Each structure stands twice: as C-alpha cells, then as structure tokens.
Amino acid sequence: MAGMVERNGAGTIIxxxxxxxxxxxxCFPIYLAIVASTVEQKDIVSPPLPLLPGGHFIENYxxxxxxxxxxxxxxxxxxSTIMAMGIAIGKIVISLLSAFAIVYFRFPLRTFFFWxxxxxLMLPVEVRIVPTFEVIANFGMLNSYTxxxxxxxxxxxATFLFRQFFMTVPDEIAEAARVDGAKPMRxxxxxxxxxxxxxxxxxxxxxxxxxxxxxLWPLLITTDPxxxxxxxxxxxxxxxxxxxxxxPVIMATALLAMLPPVLVVVFMQNLFIKxxxxxxx
Amino acid sequence: MTTISxxxxxxxxGNLRVIHGxxxxxxxxxxxxxxxxxxxxxxxxxxxxxxxxxISEGEVCIDGKVVNHLEPMxxxxxxxxxxxxxxxxxxxxxxxxxxxxxAKTSKAEIKQRVQETAExxxxxxxxxxxxxxxxxxxxxxxxxxxxxxxxxxxxxFDEPLSNLDAKLRVQMRLEIKRLQRQLGITSVFVTHDQVExxxxxxxxxxxxxxxxxxxxxxxxxxxxxxxxxxAQFIGSPSxxxxxxxxxxxxxxxxxxxxxxxxPQHTGELSLGxxxxxxxxxxxxxxxxxxxxxxxxxxxxxIHGVLEGSSAPLVVSLPGLHxxxxxxxxxxxxxxxxxxxWFDTATGDRL
Ligand SMILES: Nc1ncnc2c1ncn2[C@@H]1O[C@H](COP(=O)(O)OP(=O)(O)O)[C@@H](O)[C@H]1O
Ligand SMILES: [Mg+2]
Numbered sequence: 001m002a003g004m005v006e007r008n009g010a011g012t013i014i015x016x017x018x019x020x021x022x023x024x025x026x027c028f029p030i031y032l033a034i035v036a037s038t039v040e041q042k043d044i045v046s047p048p049l050p051l052l053p054g055g056h057f058i059e060n061y062x063x064x065x066x067x068x069x070x071x072x073x074x075x076x077x078x079x080s081t082i083m084a085m086g087i088a089i090g091k092i093v094i095s096l097l098s099a100f101a102i103v104y105f106r107f108p109l110r111t112f113f114f115w116x117x118x119x120x121l122m123l124p125v126e127v128r129i130v131p132t133f134e135v136i137a138n139f140g141m142l143n144s145y146t147x148x149x150x151x152x153x154x155x156x157x158a159t160f161l162f163r164q165f166f167m168t169v170p171d172e173i174a175e176a177a178r179v180d181g182a183k184p185m186r187x188x189x190x191x192x193x194x195x196x197x198x199x200x201x202x203x204x205x206x207x208x209x210x211x212x213x214x215x216l217w218p219l220l221i222t223t224d225p226x227x228x229x230x231x232x233x234x235x236x237x238x239x240x241x242x243x244x245x246x247x248p249v250i251m252a253t254a255l256l257a258m259l260p261p262v263l264v265v266v267f268m269q270n271l272f273i274k275x276x277x278x279x280x281x
Numbered sequence: 282m283t284t285i286s287x288x289x290x291x292x293x294x295g296n297l298r299v300i301h302g303x304x305x306x307x308x309x310x311x312x313x314x315x316x317x318x319x320x321x322x323x324x325x326x327x328x329x330x331x332x333x334x335x336i337s338e339g340e341v342c343i344d345g346k347v348v349n350h351l352e353p354m355x356x357x358x359x360x361x362x363x364x365x366x367x368x369x370x371x372x373x374x375x376x377x378x379x380x381x382x383x384a385k386t387s388k389a390e391i392k393q394r395v396q397e398t399a400e401x402x403x404x405x406x407x408x409x410x411x412x413x414x415x416x417x418x419x420x421x422x423x424x425x426x427x428x429x430x431x432x433x434x435x436x437x438f439d440e441p442l443s444n445l446d447a448k449l450r451v452q453m454r455l456e457i458k459r460l461q462r463q464l465g466i467t468s469v470f471v472t473h474d475q476v477e478x479x480x481x482x483x484x485x486x487x488x489x490x491x492x493x494x495x496x497x498x499x500x501x502x503x504x505x506x507x508x509x510x511x512a513q514f515i516g517s518p519s520x521x522x523x524x525x526x527x528x529x530x531x532x533x534x535x536x537x538x539x540x541x542x543x544p545q546h547t548g549e550l551s552l553g554x555x556x557x558x559x560x561x562x563x564x565x566x567x568x569x570x571x572x573x574x575x576x577x578x579x580x581x582x583i584h585g586v587l588e589g590s591s592a593p594l595v596v597s598l599p600g601l602h603x604x605x606x607x608x609x610x611x612x613x614x615x616x617x618x619x620x621x622w623f624d625t626a627t628g629d630r631l
C-alpha cells in the first residue's frame with residue numbers, strides 16, 4: 001500500500017512489543033476477572049491473589065445464572081436485553097422517521113423542529129433526569145420496561161446521521177419513485193430503508209451498547225429486583241454492612257454482562273462489513 | 282393517442298422567473314426536442330410537464346385535460362433521468378418491475394412484461410444484476426426499460442445521453458429514435474446538444490433564458506432561423522454573424538456581392554452566413570485572411586478574419602486543405618440564397 005512506513009526487522013519487533021504490551025495492560029484486569037470467576041471465595045480473600053484459573057468455573061457460573069445474589073443473573077440479562085433492544089430499535093425507528101420528515105417534506109415550522117431536535121443534543125439523560133423521573137412516576141411506569149426504554153428513545157444524534165445520509169441520496173431517485181407511482185411511505189420502505197441498511201447496522205451496534213450500559217436511569221426507576229438490569233445489578237450485588245462480597249459470583253456476573261455487547265459487535269460487524277463491501281463493488 | 286399542450290406556462294422561484302410563458306402544441310406520436318444552453322430552463326419545463334414541479338401560471342394539458350394538479354403517476358408519463366436514477370439495491374428486474382408492482386399488476390403479467398421489455402432492450406441476460414454491475418450504456422437501457430414497461434402515454438427524457446461516451450451516445454440516440462418510432466409514444470426530450478436535437482426531433486423547441494426562441498422542424502430551424510440566437514445555436518459549426526454597415530459594407534469596407542438580397546431596413550444590420558455556404562471566388566473583393574485550418578476529413582474548417590478588419594469568419598471547404606495548400610488571402614463569395622439578415626439590436630430575422 002502506498003504511503004505505508006517501510007518495514008524492517010527492528011521496526012517490526014519494536015512495534016509488536018509495543019502493541020503486545022498495550023494489549024496486555026488492557027486485558028490483564030479481564031484476565032483477573034476470568035480467574036476470579038473460576039476459583040472459590042476463600043482463594044480470593046486470602047492473599048496472594050490467584051493468577052491461574054481454578055476448577056470452579058461451572059459451579060460459579062451456574063450459581064450466578066440461576067440464583068445470583070439478589071436475583072438470578074439470567075433474569076437481569078433478559079431485562080438488559082429487552083431494554084437495550086428496545087432503546088436501539090426505538091431510536092432507529094424514530095430517528096429514521098424524523099430524518100425522513102425533515103429531509104423530504106416541506107411543512108410549517110420545519111426549520112424550527114429541526115433546531116428543536118438539535119437542541120435536545122445538549123440535554124443528556126442526566127440533565128433532565130429529575131423531571132423525567134417525575135413524569136414516568138406519575139404515569140405509573142416505575143419498574144416497567146416502558147419506563148426503562150421510553151425516556152431514552154429519542155435521539156438527535158441518530159436523526160442527524162440519517163438526515164446526512166438521506167441528503168446524499170440523489171433527488172432523482174425520489175423523483176423516479178414518484179413517477180413510478182410510489183407514495184411517500186412506499187418510497188420510504190421500498191427504497192430509502194434498504195439503501196440505509198448499512199447505516200442502520202452500524203448504528204444498531206452503537207445504540208445497543210449505549211442501551212446496555214445504561215446505569216443511572218435503571219438504578220432510579222427499578223426498585224423491584226425483578227426489573228434490575230445487569231449493569232446496575234452488579235452494583236447491587238455488593239452487600240451492605242459486614243457481609244463478605246461473593247467475589248467469584250460477582251466476577252462471573254461481570255463477565256456475563258460483557259458477553260451480549262461482544263456478541264452484537266462480532267455478529268453485526270460481519271453484517272455491515274458485508275454491506276459495505278457489497279456497496280463498493 | 283396522446284397530445285400535450287402548454288398554455289402560457291410560467292415558472293418562478295420566489296421572485297426569480299425562469300420560464301416566461303411557453304405555449305406549444307405537441308401532436309400524437311411526435312418527438313419533440315427542447316434544446317438550449319445550460320440553465321435556460323429546459324429541465325424546469327420538462328419537470329412541470331412531468332408533475333415534479335409546480336406550475337406557477339398557465340396550464341399543462343395532456344389529451345385536452347388540464348393536469349396541473351395531478352401527480353406524475355396520474356398523468357401516465359414516464360421519465361428517464363440524466364443520472365438514470367436506478368434504485369441501487371434492486372436488481373435490474375426489480376428496477377423495471379417497480380412501477381408495475383406499485384400498480385398491483387399480477388406476478389405473471391409483471392414477469393411477462395419485464396421480459397418483453399428486456400428483450401426489446403437486449404437486457405435479457407442482465408435481469409439478475411444490480412445496477413452497479415452494469416456499464417453506463419446498460420444502465421441507460423434499464424432506465425429506458427423502466428419507462429417503457431409501463432406503456433405510458435408520454436415519454437419525458439432529461440438529457441439521458443449526456444453521461445455516455447461519444448460513440449455510445451450516437452448508438453443510444455439511434456436506439457431511442459427507433460424505439461420511439463416503434464412504440465409511437467409522444468415524447469419530449471431535453472438536451473443542450475444541438476446535434477442530438479437535430480437528429481432526434483420531429484420538431485425542435487429552442488429555449489433561451491426561459492423563452493421559446495423558435496419552434497419548428499430541424500430543417501426550418503436550419504434554413505430559416507428566427508433570430509441570431511437560433512442561427513448560432515443550430516448547426517455545427519455555427520453560423521457566421523457579420524455586422525454590415527451603411528451601403529451594405531462588410532467591416533473591412535468590401536461591399537457585399539450585389540446578388541445578395543438586401544432587406545429594406547434602417548438601423549444596424551447583421552448578415553448571417555453558414556460556413557458551408559461560402560465559396561472561394563478568386564476575383565471577389567471580399568478578401569479573407571486565413572489563420573488556421575481544421576481538417577475534419579470530409580471537409581476542412583478555415584478560421585480567419587475579413588482582410589482589413591478583425592471580424593472573424595469560419596469557412597467550410599469540401600475536401601482536405603492545409604494552410605500551405607491555400608493562399609494566405611483568398612476571395613470569398615457568399616451564396617446569395619443562403620444569406621440571412623438580422624436586426625443587430627433585437628436579433629430578429631428580417
Ligand atoms: N429549485 C430552484 N430554486 C431556484 N432556482 C432554480 C431552482 N431550480 C432551477 N432553478 C434555476 O432555474 C433556471 C433553469 O434551470 P434548469 O431548468 O435546471 O436549466 P437547464 O435544465 O436548462 O440547464 C436556472 O437558472 C436555475 O438556477
Ligand atoms: Mg437540466
């Protein structure tokens with residue numbers, strides 16, 4: 001490839017050493033967590049910290065998944081999945097539709113609405129959390145999936161992304177569809193949506209992880225352990241008072257919490273790289 | 282049987298008027314070419330016929346029915362766009378079939394009609410491909426297929442050939458003409474290329490700055506251009522326009538040949554003469570100083586000025602000539618029957 005730095009023996013070795021060192025630093029805590037999730041409680045609390053995996057893998061994970069500390073981890077995984085999917089899909093649907101409206105329709109106060117959406121960029125969940133909580137509480141949506149998902153669903157960022165993409169679609173395509181007799185929603189579903197599929201895939205990955213990693217909001221509105229999501233659930237596993245934390249189970253839970261985002265990235269990456277390659281051919 | 286008529290159609294964008302009242306009647310099965318320089322409003326006019334652009338004033342009628350407020354679909358028109366505007370994610374088959382699908386045509390009929398159309402356009406082998414896997418010419422054909430498959434009553438083309446290379450353009454030009462003849466569908470074709478216009482159109486509409494300069498057959502436009510603009514726009518190389526002063530003198534003082542009919546007109550005159558209507562006449566006192574020769578094969582274009590002035594002139598001589606094979610200064614004769622007179626101030630034909 002043009003412009004690439006010339007390879008020579010020493011350079012290659014140095015850069016590899018640097019990279020491996022960097023990876024080691026990043027991976028070491030994760031490795032420790034894996035080790036901690038395969039040993040017994042007593043191995044952890046008595047120094048030195050074990051550095052090699054123990055033989056209690058199945059036992060610890062079974063305990064975490066099926067009984068957990070307050071609530072079985074599988075239940076929290078289900079909650080998190082529903083919330084993350086709801087947020088990701090909801091955000092994509094809403095931002096696709098609002099970008100469609102902004103780009104393709106002339107309606108009164110169009111610019112005004114555009115700037116209103118823009119403004120919400122400056123208001124992350126944390127800033128509007130008190131009034132939002134109030135509203136959700138008054139609607140009786142505490143401890144519900146609707147309450148978890150709804151306040152996080154509007155997305156100025158995604159709307160902008162789709163707006164930018166729609167503006168690159170030649171006007172002539174929309175006009176050709178119109179001449180072919182497609183009504184606006186037909187055009188949206190038959191043409192715009194399939195053309196946006198790589199953007200949707202990329203955005204889904206980002207938004208799923210965003211939804212999965214929500215901490216503050218679920219913490220506020222779920223009081224019933226049955227509704228806990230896993231990211232906040234881990235925190236709830238630390239006992240108050242003098243009880244000892246059940247480290248192997250907590251570590252197993254932490255690793256389980258990482259798994260779905262990793263799977264989504266791996267799976268969706270294949271999908272959208274395929275899309276990108278296809279589009280360039 | 283489809284006729285189109287425009288009645289004093291105008292278009293403004295805000296305060297900017299881009300179409301200043303166009304009236305024209307297009308007969309059944311006619312192939313009309315709208316031609317004019319870039320930015321003169323050709324696309325705007327076409328898009329108003331298509332229903333993609335609001336009509337500010339006037340009426341567009343298709344088959345005698347005012348269609349000003351009908352959607353493109355309900356005007357039963359089909360349009361071919363400059364950049365083809367194919368749906369990139371659909372196969373060639375789906376691209377062609379899309380309008381039929383929307384019209385809820387049965388699967389079997391869609392299949393049959395798409396196949397027929399593909400055959401007509403030699404696209405049979407490409408039906409499963411995506412547009413990006415096609416060459417420019419093939420994409421152009423798909424765009425045509427999309428228009429034909431619906432059996433519309435009007436075809437509209439907006440510079441459909443301008444993205445093709447020269448050879449393909451000539452080929453597609455013939456193909457479009459052949460198809461239009463074969464299908465007998467009333468067509469309006471927009472182009473800025475006068476050669477394309479001359480070869481394709483049954484009638485030409487020359488548009489300049491949102492006004493119709495002239496509407497007529499290619500031969501009429503060539504033989505009797507109504508203004509200096511049309512005279513220079515139609516025909517290649519374009520017509521020489523030479524200012525003529527009192528006593529019918531050319532800029533170098535030479536008196537134009539007495540056989541040239543001269544109009545009775547006061548005010549500034551211009552003489553229009555096409556390069557192919559000038560002959561060499563050694564004895565003539567219209568002297569021509571040669572500066573450059575362009576050999577086109579069948580003929581040679583000689584560029585130069587009238588001797589004693591700076592008025593440029595182009596002469597087309599049959600056969601091959603070079604600067605060396607010609608004298609530096611030659612005498613010219615303007616074919617009297619092919620001289621055009623214009624009022625310099627208004628540009629109108631006299
Ligand atoms: N949406 C628009 N808003 C304002 N002016 C426009 C718009 N579309 C076209 N125009 C103007 O109208 C004139 C004619 O444009 P167009 O019909 O596209 O020309 P052509 O197709 O002959 O090149 C141009 O001067 C162009 O700038
Ligand atoms: Mg145009």
